[in-house]
Amino acid sequence: MSLLTVSGSPHVYTEDSVSKIMYGVVLSLIPAALVSFYFFGLAAILVTLTAIVSCLFFEFIIQKYLLKGPVTIFDGSAVITGLLLAFIVPASLPLWMVVIGSLVSIGMAKMTFGGLGKNIFNPALVGRVFLMISFPVEMNMYPKPIPMSTQLTDIISGPTPLAIVKEGVAQGENVSDLLPQVPEYVNLLMGNMGGSVGEISALAILLGGIYMLFRKIITWEIPVAYLGSVVIFAGILWQVNPEIYVDPLFHLVTGGLMLGAIYMATDMVTSPMGRWGMIVYGIGCGFLTIIIRIFGAYPEGVAFAILIMNAFVPLINRGFKPKRFGEEVKNG
Amino acid sequence: MNEITLLSVISLGALGTIAAVILYMVAQKFKVIEDPRIDIVADKLPGANCGGCGYAGCRALAEEIVRKESLDGMSCPPGGNDVMKDIAAVLGLEATEQDPTIAVVRCNGSHENSPPKVRYEGAMTCAFAHSLFAGTGGCPQGCLGCGDCVVSCDFDAIYMDEQTGLPVVKDNCVSCGACVKACPRNIIEIRKRGKKDRRIFVSCINKEKGGVSRKNCKVACIGCGKCVKECNFEAIVFENNLAYIDYNKCTLCRKCPPVCPTGAIHELNFPPRKPRPETKTEPAQA
């Protein structure tokens, strides 16, 4: 018989583990990936694979040769970073840029802070923002969705619905005149629009979100607070003047909002820990998203909004403590 | 255009001046008048803030020295006598010469000497392991091997020997006493460094009866008292089944280590003995 083990209580542990959580997230992203592969074809598949492989590669290199520590590339976190990074760049992006984005995501945003669990900002979003500022032309050429295309060059690109509305309004046109230029809402929901690889189909992302809720990988607070506040803030502006400000439903189904609210903002590492903190964080994200989308220079504001709120997370954690048992006693 | 430039220069200049005036006034109001000697003394100290002197840090010691205007009972373990002499010279005081000291680990319950009977799993901190169980070897006073002492050391002067599972004090130990406080079992003791770093000490603090302690550990002090009889200088105190060598009385004559039946008395940094077939002791490890 082997030696008896002595340890502090408890003596049973949950089946769940970091890699199970991470691969659960990967699994939930499959519907969104399939939709994007359908609309953007081979190009989307290539971008996705490149991002995943290069993220794993850079994490391996850094852990093995720079940090000289244990190599944990198969815990799933690098796969998620790669997948999410691929999902928020255009499918037509040159692959070498995807590799640079992966390097920034893993090297700069994750490993410089000490690896999984220590980073302040969401790695995939940092990679995307880096690419957006470094290669604005390529990052703003969104291919038009052509089902099952295998074309890799000369992809026809066009503006995203958000860009159509934003530029139109800036040039003095009315929202009601602009809306016919964008696909109908049903198509937007399904993902039939120009946009980044994985963020086009709000429905597929919602499906993944429900799966994650079911698996208890995420909680409802952040997505609900984020999407709810977007609806409220956009709704207020829409009520003020529907000819300048587009309706809240349009905000919900376009751009990276759905992906951001369900996958980026809920990233465990960079989001608050307590319930009220999560809600405040979600509302902050929603508010900033609308501000940037409507008043900012970029048509899309989800990435910036979440990164800005990431910076506030330590403060939120400090300010919004969970309700303690027996703190305020109201006994009937 | 010029107007704007002028306006900016004037307004920013005015802002700067106002800020400077406020800063000056605040600085005057909250000025702390301090004995200038404190800074001089603090400069002489090593600045390690180890707390070995018994004060919160180097500056706290400097303040105390200047306030008391005496060096009685003050010492700086990392700086040693040189630093204290320096300070004494600056302040015109007399420094008392102190013998250099070093931390000594008084347990030799390595994996081999005290084979593990259970396995420990959990946070690698002695403080918790101590509250949980007697230790893998079974000795309720022995080293737990989780390395709280190593973590506590600011000087990188103590490390865990992977093979024995025991901490080893390196020569650069400044005897600040952090490890002594960190050890939940009081195994580490600050002892005199001794001439040429030579030291003799009982490497066990087990107070159980001989048979009991021996069962858990081959090299435990079993309280036989042979060393006490051997010592000509009354340097060995015997209490609660445990021998203790008083480093102030010990003359490093090396008579006690060979008589110890379990080899619990260690001698460090001595030249090798001439082979004496009747002794059973193995030479102590460094």
Next chain:
Amino acid sequence: MKTFTLGGVHPPENKFSQNAPIRELPLPETVTIPISQHLGVPATPVVKKGDTVKTGQLIAKGEGFISANIHSSVSGTVQKVDEVIDTSGYRKKAIIIKVEGDEWEDDIDQSTDLIKDCALTPEEIIKRVNEKGIVGLGGATFPSYVKLMIPKGKKAEYLIINGVECEPYLTADHRLMMEKAEEILVGISIQMKALNVSKAIIGIENNKPDAIEHLRKLLPGYPGISVEPLKVKYPQGGEKQLIKALINREVPSGKLPIEVGCVVHNVGTSYAVYQAVQKNRPLLNRVVTVTGKSLKSPSNFMVRIGTPISQLIEEAGGLPEDTGKVVNGGPMMGKALSNLEAPVTKGTSGVLIFSSQETSRKTMLSCIRCGRCASICPMGLEPYLLAVLSDKKRDEDCEAERIMDCMECGSCLYICPSGRPLLDHIRIGKGAVGKLIRSRSH
């Protein structure tokens, strides 16, 4: 279905022995009775080497207010009063008795007839409970008579009986409720009389529907007592959680249940109170669950205090080959044993046998800040934060984050996907903060 609101986890229940009737364990050859089996001051031995003792004879007397008497659980000769290795591997004082026959003290009623009526006054009941060395049998082993005495200025409204048995694996209370229901109910009535309360609620988790039904059937004979099924959630057996679940009152931080008019006792304790008051019988034995996935026959034993744990394991089919850990108590709050010869004490509710793979901790990874520990903490604390603060020795900050509210239920360590030893660190922090508070009051 009622339950407490804040946090909580649901580990796999694994109640293998829930249908195993309580069996009387054969008398051991020697018993080792530690003098400290309760919370508070250890008792003082009143016997010496060579004395002959009868079953039920007082062998160590409680010292001071919070302490308990200890009685011999067997008859025989006192071999020695010495320090022996206890469950933790440390040496503690104990009385070792060689068993010779089974001769009981004359004033103990050994029959199993149910005596319903109790003529004693509340003061007499409390005195009897104190004399007979009854302590809380849920695991905390707090002397019961202290809990029956209401401090001046306070009034008890409810007697809460803990039949929750929220710890996975354990079935001792469950079996007791099935087999000794009437005795428990009489015991509760006696406790109600002592406390001068008219309402008693027995809280039982609804994974024991048979016990709920069985007790409910008997309820008509006992006015004021009700049974409340509760949703299965750990740690519902915690005093504060149970009160919250049953009558929706929150015991303020750092206060006792009496603050909200409640007194909480375990069903096992009620049974012991019945034995003490109606049968004049001290706390000599208790029900112990011996269970484990690989154990041959998981069982519930009626065990004399002082029996070596190894004998219980032997009776349940012997220690399996792949054993990696033996736990004294439940899997969430029990203590891992380093010595199987340690005796059963008043607080031993179970002996769990785990295989090495079942109970080995996960490899520790970085905290991924998932916040699960904070969301399941039944006291609303932030274990991830407390663990870090404690590790960094920031004791004042630990205190400000209410580390002393932690009841060490183990939910945080259970739920952590990164396998971080949160509770280990929190325990160190609690020790340090406790020291800090004590040093302040001196």
